[in-house]
Amino acid sequence: MKAVHFGAGNIGRGFVGLLLHEAGYELVFADVAEALITQLAAADSYAVHEVGENPTVRTVDNFRALNSSLQEAELVAEISTADIVTTAVGPHILKFVAPAITKGIAARDAGLAPLQVMACENAINATDILRDEIAALWDDAAGSLDSLAVFANTAVDRIVPNQDAGQGLDVTVETFYEWVIDRKPFAGAPPAIPGATFVEDLAPYIERKLFTVNTGHAAAAYFGFEAGLEKLSDAMADQDVAEDVRAVLEETKQLLVSKHGFSNEEQEAYVQKILVRFSNPYLPDTVSRVGRAPLRKLSRNERFIGPAAELAERGIVPEALLGAIAAALRFNDPADAEATELAQILASSTPAEATARITGLTPEHPLFDAVSTLVEERQAEPAKAPA
Numbered sequence: 001m002k003a004v005h006f007g008a009g010n011i012g013r014g015f016v017g018l019l020l021h022e023a024g025y026e027l028v029f030a031d032v033a034e035a036l037i038t039q040l041a042a043a044d045s046y047a048v049h050e051v052g053e054n055p056t057v058r059t060v061d062n063f064r065a066l067n068s069s070l071q072e073a074e075l076v077a078e079i080s081t082a083d084i085v086t087t088a089v090g091p092h093i094l095k096f097v098a099p100a101i102t103k104g105i106a107a108r109d110a111g112l113a114p115l116q117v118m119a120c121e122n123a124i125n126a127t128d129i130l131r132d133e134i135a136a137l138w139d140d141a142a143g144s145l146d147s148l149a150v151f152a153n154t155a156v157d158r159i160v161p162n163q164d165a166g167q168g169l170d171v172t173v174e175t176f177y178e179w180v181i182d183r184k185p186f187a188g189a190p191p192a193i194p195g196a197t198f199v200e201d202l203a204p205y206i207e208r209k210l211f212t213v214n215t216g217h218a219a220a221a222y223f224g225f226e227a228g229l230e231k232l233s234d235a236m237a238d239q240d241v242a243e244d245v246r247a248v249l250e251e252t253k254q255l256l257v258s259k260h261g262f263s264n265e266e267q268e269a270y271v272q273k274i275l276v277r278f279s280n281p282y283l284p285d286t287v288s289r290v291g292r293a294p295l296r297k298l299s300r301n302e303r304f305i306g307p308a309a310e311l312a313e314r315g316i317v318p319e320a321l322l323g324a325i326a327a328a329l330r331f332n333d334p335a336d337a338e339a340t341e342l343a344q345i346l347a348s349s350t351p352a353e354a355t356a357r358i359t360g361l362t363p364e365h366p367l368f369d370a371v372s373t374l375v376e377e378r379q380a381e382p383a384k385a386p387a
């Protein structure tokens, strides 16, 4: 069994690659980072250090590595004979990996089982986004795309911080992980990945993950950044930050319980578990990493505006989420390109224009005025040096 995985970064090596390896797949990593690919191609194995409760070390071997920019022909050949293609590159990068996957699918022998394609990104239905990119490039002369490939959405959850440069290929991760995959697209048996869970209806799992784990984590990052803290676990140890995060998760709990029918107790247990995960002092995680890409995180269907908009549509004012959105508007990490772009939008637009551009909300939406007020308040603040 062979899997081609795009993105040999934190989640690629520390989660998806690890689980596929443990499921018995031979791995081909594809990435554009030449130094990383050279290192992987020269290595026989790397270690995944799981830290926290019951720490352990796992070894990943039986992999190869290709530069997806420089070695496209080899990559297409690998995809043409692979069983699985996965990605962990970031939702905005999917369009750049689509061409090689399209060519690889088109080059498959007719007798092969359909290629199983799963995008493992923090975005709702990321595989659908990838499928749309592939479908746009697809030439029907190569056959029917849906008979040659299966596209399954997934939700991936494991905290993998940025790695210490001195660590080489080894990755430090939390012990917890969850990979939930939509079973429906697989006509026969789904792939045998013991670490994954297959479900008939992925929507509640994706929304619960994005609007609890990712909303809470990013909220801790933005509140922590405002408080001048660097480590995520230090932010969670700050009583004010912890209370603000808790209040945000109370609001998303209200939405998730009423929308998806999770019981209050079940959702509360889920929240408690993730608060412990965020506070893991052994994870070298930073508010800069967890808060990265604020424009993506403040976009319409993402972790803040998504749940806040749905609550507002139900006549509820999401005070705590609005507090997190206000903190996100103050995330001016100079190392983050999206934080710089956010500052430029705030500096060059009216409050209504900036609100629409940043959040995708329309002026008629019941959340619009509240966010526009926050934007206006942020614009009125003197330019502040990063904390």
Ligand SMILES: NC(=O)C1=CN([C@@H]2O[C@H](COP(=O)(O)OP(=O)(O)OC[C@H]3O[C@@H](n4cnc5c(N)ncnc54)[C@H](O)[C@@H]3O)[C@@H](O)[C@H]2O)C=CC1
Binding pocket: 006, 007, 008, 009, 010, 011, 012, 030, 031, 032, 033, 036, 068, 088, 089, 090, 091, 093, 096, 097, 120, 121, 122, 123, 156, 157, 158, 159, 160, 161
């Ligand atoms: N780190 C985490 O804790 C989690 C991350 N995720 C999601 O996983 C995805 C990846 O995140 P990380 O691993 O943290 O990021 P990362 O930055 O560590 O890894 C991304 C990798 O993709 C590579 N890449 C960029 N463009 C590429 C292209 N065109 N072709 C091939 N490779 C390319 C980069 O060189 C990098 O090695 C994101 O969607 C993120 O939201 C999901 C759950 C947890």
Ligand SMILES: O=P(O)(O)OC[C@H]1O[C@](O)(CO)[C@@H](O)[C@@H]1O
Binding pocket: 122, 156, 157, 158, 159, 160, 213, 214, 217, 218, 289, 290, 291, 292
């Ligand atoms: O690219 P994003 O959305 O910040 O993804 C990384 C996030 O996903 C998580 O792993 C949660 O699964 C958090 O560790 C992390 O903040």
